[in-house]
Amino acid sequence: MFGFLHLPGYGPSARRRPRHRKTSSENNKKLLNTLNSETSTLSGTSQQKKMANEEDVFTFQDPGHPDHLMSGLQELRKECRFSDVIICVGATEFPCHRVVLASASSYFKAMFSGELRESLATKIVIHSVSESIMELLLEFSYTGRVDITQKNVEALLEAANLFQFGTVREACSRYLQQRIDASNVLGFHEFAEAHNCTELSELAKEFVIDNFLEVFQTSGEFLQVTQERLVEYISDVNLQIDKEEQVYESVMQWVRADVDNRLSILHKVLEHVRLPFINPRYLVAKVETEPLILSSPACMELVQEARRYHVFDYDRADQPNIRMKPRPCFDISEAMVVVGGCSGGDTKLAKVDCYDPKNNAWHTLSDLPEYNREGYAVVALGNDIYVTGTTDETITSDGCATTWKYSTQSDRWMTMAPMLKSYKCRATVVLHGQIYLLGGTDINGPVADVERYDPFSNSWEEVQPMIKAMNDFTVAACRGKLYVNGRSQGSEKILFQCFDPSTDTWNFIDNSVMPEWSQVPQSITLNGLIYYLRDDSKEVDAYDPIANQWVEVAPMKAMHSSGSVCVIDGKIFVSGGFGELAESNLIECYDPTYDKWAYSGSLPEPRCYHWCVSILKKVEHGDEEE
Known part of the structure; x- marks a missing residue:
């Protein structure tokens, strides 16, 4: 038998409760509340699940996946599976996958994505590369690895450059950089230039510049370099050599290797050899007697230029020329020598100081003898400094005036042949390797006399006097002539006189x-122009003697009344003098390239009535006075 389960409220004993019938509106309201409640519950549950999902994200990344993927693709390539293109090189076919080659090489990417027929072809024939090199590039495409050896590096770099495998090209370049030496550097340089390997090219050139003599003596490729490449090396400002003769000998050996084709261009290469800095004895014994040089008029002009330099018959400032500048490797540079002057009023100075503009450094030289003299003049002839001028104290027993010479080699002053006339306040200038001494005054007033000094015979001689004597004038040498501007006694009019030594004649220049x-003003010559720096203002004027025209020039930054001026490295330097308020120690320089003045440094102390000249001097690296 089965029993029955009785639930509460059910069964016979359960009492029925009357049912309440709800209206239609009540039912609708209840249904709406129920739906809103359920919707709210579902929305909250969804937000909780979303937040839970965001907080519970786990990102997995397999670090070995790229390698696994590439090794898998490489395996498929080896098995010739799923390949969609065949690269044909010679008799060898390389089944590949377009997507892999396009990812590894811009060359193949352009080929497959363009409108070329290769974009659809199943077989592509490649020329200009060997099977072994193509295999290396394909291996790299699939594995990212390539074995570079001394045997394959050049061919591999060439192919990597052609097919635009940039990282392979750079790897080959670094391989070659580590193996540069004097025997192979010239070939590496040419190879790098041909394949746009900038870093390798720069490193190879730098090696040649730093080790020129070793490369010249060691490399069998030196005699095969082009004219342009040889000029590129020997004209480089940073070329490292022991002496200029080494450059000359390398050029001559290069010419002799192919005389028939190179003799006609010898002068174009020789103009980059700085013949003025070849030892004079070597120049006479070796260069001037060389048959190849003698056969070329253009080469002989360069030799004559060097000879003029050796006899001081060349003005670096008037006609600037790179051959007249020593190479930086010789550690010689143009320096400014400041001689004498006054400081603190009438205190006369015996000091002689040397200023290196590049290093902004001062060095003290031997003191000026007879520094109490007044109205003396200072010039540089070659690398020596000459002081001329007369006072009662400098007149010798026979009535002549002493000439002093400072030797830069010995840092010593010595007396030279006395001047012919004992005039005061004379002007001096160098032309064609000789010192000209002009004008001056005696007890009767200004004189027009001119005398000339020859440093090789150590003698003075009289030359044609000026047309008009002057007692306030300035002189400059430019383009082989002397130009004198000044006033004659009792006149306010400025006269302009010119002396031509080739005809020994003076003439007036139209000064209208x-x-x-x-x-x-003070005058100085630079680049074929005569610059006039005014003594009473900041203004500067320039005169072109060839065109007989005046040129507008930027004014100085400060006034330098009774200062001094010289030319160094193609720039005008003016120093000291009286400023607008007091004595000045300022130095400023003028760059004609930009027509601009700039402050360059300062004198050791304020100074006026001093002289400045430019010489070539060995750079001193110790005991510098700032």
Whole structure:
């Protein structure tokens, strides 16, 4: 028998409760509340699940996947499975996958994605590369690895450059960089230039520049370099050599290796050899007697230029020329020597200081003898400094005046042949390797006399006097002539006289277009122009003697009344003098390239009535006075 389970409220004993019938509106309201409640519950549950999902994210990344993928693709390539293109090189076919090659090489990417027929072809024939090199590039495409050896590096780099495998090209370049030496550097340089390997090219050139003599003596490729490449090396400002003769000998050996084709261009290469800095004895014994040089008029002009330099018959400032500048490796540079002057009023200075503009450093030289003299003049002839001028103290027993010479080699002053006339306040200038001494005054007033000094015979001689004597004037040498500007006694008019030593004649120059000067300025020659720095203002004028025209020039930054001026490395340097308020120690320089003045440094102390000249001097690296 089965029993029955009785639930509460059911069964016979359960009492029925009357049912309440709800209206239709009540039912609708209840249903709406129920739906809203359920919707709210579902929305909250969804937000909780979303937040839970965001907080519970786990990102997995297999670090070995790229390698696994590439090794898998490489395996498929080896098995010739799923390949969609065949690269044909010679008799060898390489089944590959377009997507892999396009990813590894810009060359193949452009080939497959363009409108070329290769974009659809199943077989592509490649020329200009060997099977072994193509295999290396394909291996790299699939594995990212390549074995570079001394045997394959050049061919591999060439192919990597052609097919635009940039990382392979750079790897080959680094391989070659580590193996540069004097025997192979020239070949490496040419190879790098041909394949746009900038870093390798720069490193190879730098090696040649730093080790020129070793490369010249060691490399069998030196005699095969082009004219342009040889000029590139020997004209480089950083070329490292022991002496200029080494450059000359390398050029001559290069010419002799192919005389028939190279003799006609010898002068174009020789102009980059700085013949003025070849030892004079070597120049006479070796260069001037060389048959190849003698056969070329253009080469002989370069030799004559060097000879003029050796006899001081060349003005670096008037006609600037790279051959007239020593190479930086010789550790020689142009320096400014400041001689004498006054400081603190009438205190006369015996000091002689040397200034290196590149290093902004001062060095003290031997003191000036007879520094109490007044109205003396200073010039540089070659690398020596000459002081001329007369006072009662400098007149010798026979009535002549002493000439002093400072030797840069010995740092010593010595007396030279006395001047012919004992005039005061004379002007001096160098032309064609000789010192000209002009004008001056005696007890009767200004004189027009001119005398000339020859450093090789150590003698003075009289030359044609000026047309008009002057007592306030300035002189400059430019383009082989002397130009004198000044006033004659009792006149305010500025006269302009010119002396031509080739004809030994003076003549007046039309001064109707000259600037108006209240005082006669200082003058200096640079690049074929005569610059006039005014003594009573910041203004500067320039005169072109060839065109007989005046040129507008930027004004100085400060006034330098009774200062001094010289030319160094193609720039005008003016120093000291009286500023607008007091004595000045300022140095400023003018760059004609930009027509601009700039402050360059300062004198050791304020100084005026001093002289500045430019010489070539060995750079001193110790005991510098700032």
